Structure formats: structure tokens, C-alpha cells
Amino acid sequence: MTTPTEQLIKPVNRIVDARGSFCPGPLMELIRAIRESEVGTVIAVRSSDRGSRIDIPKWVEKAGHRLLGVSPAEGFDEIIVEKIH
């Protein structure tokens, strides 16, 4: 079985497993990963907080990065983001 991550064309460089964490935990974990990563890094955030599928894409748009996809998986969402700048 392939995970949502593996179905993407761009390979994921970093997985942020924020399952079990609540708003704003997953977003803050993503922000930390973005700060630590090189431009071009593709980050997959796994979140069991359903608010993340709304909050994270909004943040990605404001921050000027690229949302590559939001995929539901078993008990969590996987949100894929590429660091653009």
C-alpha cells in the first residue's frame, strides 16, 4: 500500500509527525521545520487535528510557500508543503 506521501511526484524530504498534537501544535511544528530546512525542501505534516487541513494551507498561502497537497489517511491528514524562499 502506498501512503499519500509516496503518491506525490516530488519526493518528501522531511516528515513532521504532529499526530496527537492540537492546534496550534501541528502548524508550529511545520513552522519550525520550515525555519530549519533549505529552500526546495518538501515537508509532509501529519496531523490528527482536523483544523490543520484549514489552518496550514492558509498559513502556507500567507507565508508564500507552496501547498502540494492535502491527503486524508487513516486517522490523520497529511499536508505536503514545499519551502519556496
Next chain:
Amino acid sequence: MDRVLILGGGVGGTIVANLLSRKLRRQIEDEGVEVTVVDQSGNHLYQPGFMYIAFGNEQERNLSRPERSLLDGRVKLIVGEATRVDADARTVTLADGQILEYDELVLATGSRIAPEEVEHFDTEAQHFYTADAARRLRTALDAFSGGSIVIAIAGMPYKCPPAPLEVSFLIEAELRARGLRDKSEVHFCSPIGRAFTIESVSEMATPVLEEKGIELHTFFNVEHIDPERKVVQSLEGEELHYDLLVLVPPHHGAQFLIDSGLAPAPGGWLPTDHHTLLVGGRPNVYALGDATDLPLSKAGSTAHFEAPVVAARIAAKLTGKPLDEKHGSYTGRVMCFFEIGDGKGTLLRFDYDHPPKPPKPNRVWHLGKMLFNKTYWHTVPRGRV
């Protein structure tokens, strides 16, 4: 002898110690149990009072008492700094080399602020998380004669989540009272997509911000301070000019918990069971208050409501009596006052399953907070409420 070792003499550690002293009175007197608190300074601080040094003529001397004076006489106090926990050997090492053995360990080590992680914080920004910092903020406010005030958050999680909003409201009210409002802008910057993490509180606070003319900037994660241009820049690419900058500093858990392998870096928050408050699945290590990674406010109130759970579980274990599930399982209960300015406040009361429904701001909840501040020393640390 069963040894209960409590690291930290803040709200959580002190209440656990005093509750255990009462529950295990006979065992302690018969020398079957020993309860020890280790505290770095030996002084207990009432940290919610710091904000009132900046905004309410509060004096630092009213916000500190010797920890010994708050602990029951049956509780032993060691003033010293813990530097290592060996959870397998069940020992804690202190900075002076002393090694303390324990059977039950309570980690009430709080959080520490790290303003040095933001370049130019020390010369450009103010905060209110220590008595000294709150005094400096007061001085900066006194010197302020109009311009742009920016209140922002330089790292999450941080202590007392409502505090930066409260400070924004109090500053705005003060500017009006001093006749400076027309000459000033007030900006409140939130790291997330709304004014506050909890949606219902955000829904209460957002219209208050609008009504007071405080500009809300969402998704503003502080990235850089430019002291020459007097601007604070966000990770998201926004920048704001400031004449007075108030920043919530980054917070972390205790470094020695990271070094001991109990808490992950860089946050240093202890992985804590939501209900039992046990750390990392260990049967004899508990955490409460700011030190945990629970999805709740880092606030004295959280520690206040967690402490009876830790005390109930340890007492049941050491006496061999069955655990009263009602009192031995934490529900996520938190209750705190929220200042709105102009002598008004509201109340946040919630748990894991029930978000807060803050009542319409009024004078009663502001006065409630004032009363709580005055009576704290006689009630909370002693486990009387």
C-alpha cells in the same frame, strides 16, 4: 521508607507537597514516607502578579515568599538546582553533587524564558515575564508619548496564553486615559490564523480588539528585529514599525530534563499522559504545570488543578488503598481570569472536552482576579482551594 521527591517549588510542586503531607500524615510521622521539595531559589513567586507591576502599581515584594513558609512542616525542603535525573537508577543529581534517591518523582520544573534566542530582544523589546522586565516595561510606557506599539509573540507555547491580549487591552486603555490614543497605533500580532488558540476565546476577543481599534495581524511569527529601522519582521514577510515593542519571549522546559533524556529538544516539554500525568509511560514519574507537553494553557491554574490528581495517585500507591478514579484522573480542567481593560474582565473555564464559553466582560471578573491576587498566599499553595 518511601521517598517522594518533588522538583520545583512553584504552584504545582508546592500544592502536591502539602496535599501529600496531609494525606500521608501518619506515614510521614511514623517515618514510613518522606516528602521532599527541591527548589532552585527557595522563593515562591506569584508570577501572574508581574503583569500588574507594569499596569497596576503592584510591588515585587508582594509577589514573593519563602517557599519554606508555604510548605507544611512535615515536608522537607532542599534549596538546590537539579542537574540530572536517572530514571533507571531512580536518582536525581543536584548541582552541588548531592544525589537524591526517590521512589516517586514529581517534575514541577516549570518553563524558562529565552529572550536571547531573538536577536536584539534585550535592547529593543520589552516583556513582563519577570519582575525586572515588568518594571522596565513600566518605565518604557511612562516614556512613551505617542507612536506605534507592537505586541507580538516570539515563540509558542508560552506562559499564560491570554497575557499578550490582556497587555494589548491594558495598554490601549492606558493610552486613552493619558490622552495619547489619538497619537498612537496599537498592533496585536498572533502567530496563528486568529487572535487566540481557542476558537471561542478568539470569537470573544476579536470584536473587543476591533472596538478598541487595536489592529490584529494574524500568522505573524516573529523572525527578526531591525533596530536601525525600528521594524519587527515576521517569517511570513510582514513588517511593522514600532516605537515600543512588547514581545512574549520564547519558552522552553528545563534543560536538565532534555539532558536526562526525559523531554525532547528543543522544546523540553515532558511527554505526559493526559489523564494520569505520568511521564513517558514510567509508573513513578509525574509531571504537572508548565513542564508538560499537554495541549493546555501553561498557567498556574493548570498546575493547581493537576496537583490533586498527582497527590491522589501517589497517596493511593503508597498506602495501598484503591485509587478514587474521580480524583485520580485529570480532566484538563483550567480556570483563569482574563483582563479586558477599563476595569473589566472575563473568565475562561474549560477542560479537554469542553471549550470555554467566556461570559460578556464585566467588572465582576476583573474584581475576581484582583481578589484572587490578594488571597493567593493563603489559599492556593496550601491546597485549600
